[in-house]
Amino acid sequence: MGRTRTYEWEDPAVTAAAVGRSSGLDFLRDLRAGRLPVPPLGATLGFTLTEVEHGRAVFSMVPGEEHYNPIGSVHGGVYATLLDSAAGCAVQSTLPPGMGYTSLDLNVKFLRRITVDTGAVRAVGTVINAGRQTALAQAQLLDAADRVLAHATSTCMLFPMTAPSNG
Template identity: 75%
Template sequence: MGRTRTYQWEDPAILAEAAGRMAGIDFLRELKAGRLPGPPINYSIDFTLDEVESGRAVFSLTPGEEHYNPIGSVHGGIFATLLDSAAGCAVQSTLPKGMAYTSLDLTVKFLRRITVDTGTVRAIGTVLSQGRQTALAQAQLVDASDRLLAHATSSCMLFPVPPAQG
């Protein structure tokens, strides 16, 4: 018999609306505290926002078989998702109310294999540089011993949030 996993999520429009009316750090703090529902991706991959401060965001994941690729290790897309989330949210944490971001690129370097035996991993994102229209962030994926497993850089475009309709 095959293995199964079930999960559910809230309407993502709730988050989009909240993000548009709050400063980035406040939005992420509300998300971390559970006062806003997590985004659907957090439930499908099963990772969490653990820390947030201005210019820094940390996510964690405990690898499971559901994250495996066909060769018996965690799929690189899982690494990339964690790194993208950490780098992007580090940028978001610096944005004032009325500003948003989108990732323009993500460059990932995979350094070590991850399996269920690796244990919980953390993606630590930090802002390296920020201007009026773009930001550059990095993220490091580390194990419990702070051994570097993967590294990423991300350029983000910054833009004003359109006014709410209605």
């Protein structure tokens, strides 16, 4: 018999509309505290923003069978999503009001297999260098014993946010 998983999410437009209105750090703190809806991807994969400070962001997840690839372990895309989220949000945490970012690249190195037996994992992202137009960040995916499961670097493009037009 098949297995099922059910989850809910809130309107992503509410969160998207809040980007750039405050500093990136305040925005992420509002997400973490539940003052803004969590993006649907967090519900889909089952990961959450658990820590955030200037230049650092941490996402946590408990791997499940729903994350598996055909060879019986967590799919590399799940690793990459956690690492991209941690690195990108580390960059976002450094941005002043009115500034946004987007990832230009993500270079991932897979070091250890993850299964349901691995237990909780966390992706810790930190900013290496923040310039005026680009930022470089890294992230490590760690298990409960702080073993590195994967490592990534990401370059992010920084840009001023534009106010939405009224027509």
